[in-house]
Amino acid sequence: MAHRTVPGSQTTRRLAFSSRGERLIGQEMFRVMDRAQALERQGYRIYHLELGNPRMAPPGEIVDGTVQALREKQLGYAPMAGVKELRAALAARYTSLTGEALTDSQVVISPANLLIHQFLDITCNPGDRVVLFTPAFPSYWAAATHQGLQVRPVPLSERDGFHLTRQAIDDALAAGPRAIVVNNANNPTGALYDSTILRALAARCEETGIWLLSDETYADLTFDGSFVTLASARAGYVVAMSSFSKVCSIPGFRTGYAFAHEAVAAKLALSNSTLYSCLPLFTQLGCLAGMKVLDTYANEVRSRGSRLIGSCHDRINRSGILHCHKPESGFYLFVDIARTGLDDMTFCRRLLDDHHTAVTPGRSFGEAYASFIRIAVCGQEEDVHEGLSRTIAFAQQLGGCRVQAA
16 A cells, blocks of 8 residues: 655644555646646646647537526436436437447446546456557546556557557457457547448457447547447447547537447446436536537538648648648647657657647657657637647757748
8 A cells, every 4th residue: 555745734644545546647638738727827828739628619509408407407416327318319319320229228428538437447357458559548548557457558550540450459359358448530640440340349359258448539520421330239348439528519518428238338327326426417408409410510520620630730741840640530630759859748848838839748648659749639720720830840940950831
């Protein structure tokens, strides 16, 4: 059991935390945000490219639905699995998308970040192995570490555009995991995986009894308009999850959802009631009101994202010092900074302190990515371009590089 020494009023006390408490590692991008906000409190203008915190106005239907629910004093407890009407609306949407008859009993409403913890909690025991295809979203690392799991990274090759391959699937299964987490469309790379390969992964997990979490938070934001999900009426060991946060520009609502076998959904609902009872009723009713315009709004977000990502990608690859693959979804750029001569942590610290621009260190997504940074391009367009200009100028200064205006 670990101890921490803390100052007391008269003496110095030693506080003993549990092993789980000691395994809380947090996420580097939030530490960057905290530092950026500290600089803002000192009066500096900071350009925030570190978080996927979309700045588009959310659908008016969500705002109006939430306000109406508050006016109607919808402030009581919600069902532990989530509002039935919202679950039914999600089931109907996915039934239309997949051609399979999904039901509300297969849907659970919970914050997407928490669903990662909940999935691992109900499927794995301490010491079990979980495979992450890397680079991987920091919450996966944090959740697995907190729960005492062995994390086995399976790197996706930059030469393949960070796409999932059959070889990567073979490597994942050969690691002998209790669970696998796959993220399509991917954060941080923006790679969109082949649907045939994804379904092959799901089939092999079902055959071998390996749990699979398919994080599909960015599935509505693919630039080619395709939509791939592993949600299935026949699911056993496969759980698909998503969220309203990114596609509806409401990350503060913390409203996500999962599709799973009814027995798995029931366990997740029990986890809800054990950990926090339920999500607020009024936010769920707001999301329900927004379901009618979800596809239309997603098209607007997708169109804006494709244009902005394309412009930023071109500027980066014209810089003569930075490089990134062109994303196929979402609003992130995973940028190779190796030619600057700095590692990611040093680059990010100096960029923030000296140039007042916040980006996320690459090793947040795996220790192998210390020569990368992640840039989020979902803020106000002029702020994104100004922050990117500062990032490129800093990199060029480091590399002694002067090329055509980026």
